[in-house]
Amino acid sequence: MGKSGAEATAVQTLRDYDAYSANFTDFLRCLLQAAAMRIIGGIAAxxxxxxxxxxxxxxxxxxxxQAVFNSLGERVLDARVLELFGxxxxxxLECLSRGAADAVCVELSTRxxxxxEQNVIDAxxxxxxxxxxxxxxFVAMPQLASAGTTFDLILADPPYxxxxxxxxxxxxxxxLLDDTDLPKLLAPGGLFILGHAKRDTLEVPPVWDERKLMKHGDSWMRFLRLA
Structure with missing residues (x-):
């Protein structure tokens, strides 16, 4: 039996409120995070x-x-790092502060x-x-893969x-999980760390072996290796 007009309106209202609540929570989180961001450890702490x-x-x-880098420990030392969605x-920058050999950061927005660039100078x-x-x-990854570039750590915390x-x-x-070039960029024994929202239910393809899942409120971080 189909829903009445009132029932359909009520359901849509609840859906709209749910979407609004999620967006408003993201808005507040962005304000708080941008207010006092810092490098946590290493020479630029x-x-x-x-x-x-x-x-x-x-x-x-x-x-x-902090939880991610506490888990990584000395794995960051002398690592070749790739950050996606910088x-x-x-x-x-946290990796460089903690002794990484070098870091490539990919960001689409010129702003x-x-x-x-200013954060590198300030740090x-x-x-x-x-x-x-x-x-x-998704343009940078095939270019890096074609050049034969590999990384010990790949980190990505894209828009939710x-x-x-x-x-x-x-x-x-x-x-990112579905991309066929990303696995080519990970060096043997390397780690891919992926951030996403709790509400975003992901499917991990067989090419990836999930080693750890960190949960912090709405922020989830997956630690993956090549299977």
Whole structure:
């Protein structure tokens, strides 16, 4: 039996409220995170990072980054690092601060790229170890793969996807998991760390072996290796 007009309106209202609540929560989280972003550990510890205002960028929260890097430990030392969806460059700069050999950061927005460049300067990290590519992630990956470039650590915390109960995710996180060039970029024994929203139900393809799942509120971080 079909829903009455009143029932259908009520259901749609609840759906709209659910979407509004998720977006408003993201908005508040962005304001709080952008207010006091910093490098957490290493030679540049406590250096503040600048972030664009608004919802265009969603920095990885300090507590989440701290948990990720506590788990990585000495794996960061001398690692070749790739950060996708750079935003503020926080993940790749954290790696350099903790002793990574070098880092490539990919960010499409020229506006965000200017913030990243300033963050490198403010953090007083060696510029020659940091390489910024201002281009689409899904253009950069095949180019890097064609060049035979590999990385020990690949980190990505892309813009969050929508709730996708009952359907396959169309988020950037799912697109990264499905991408055929990304596995070519991971060195033997390397780790791919992927951030996504709790509400974004992902399907992990057989090429990936999930080693750990970190949960912090709505922020989930998956640690993956090649299967």
């Amino acid at each position: 406590n250096r503040l990072l600048k972030a664009p205002k608004g919802l265009d960028v969603r920095p990885t929260p300090d507590l989440v980054r 935003g503020t460059g926080a993940l790749s 965000h790229a200017r913030f990243i 007083k990290l060696p510029k020659e170890k940091f390489h910024l590519r201002v281009q689409d992630v 996807g929508e709730k996708n109960i009952g359907k396959r995710s169309e988020s950037f996180a799912q697109r």
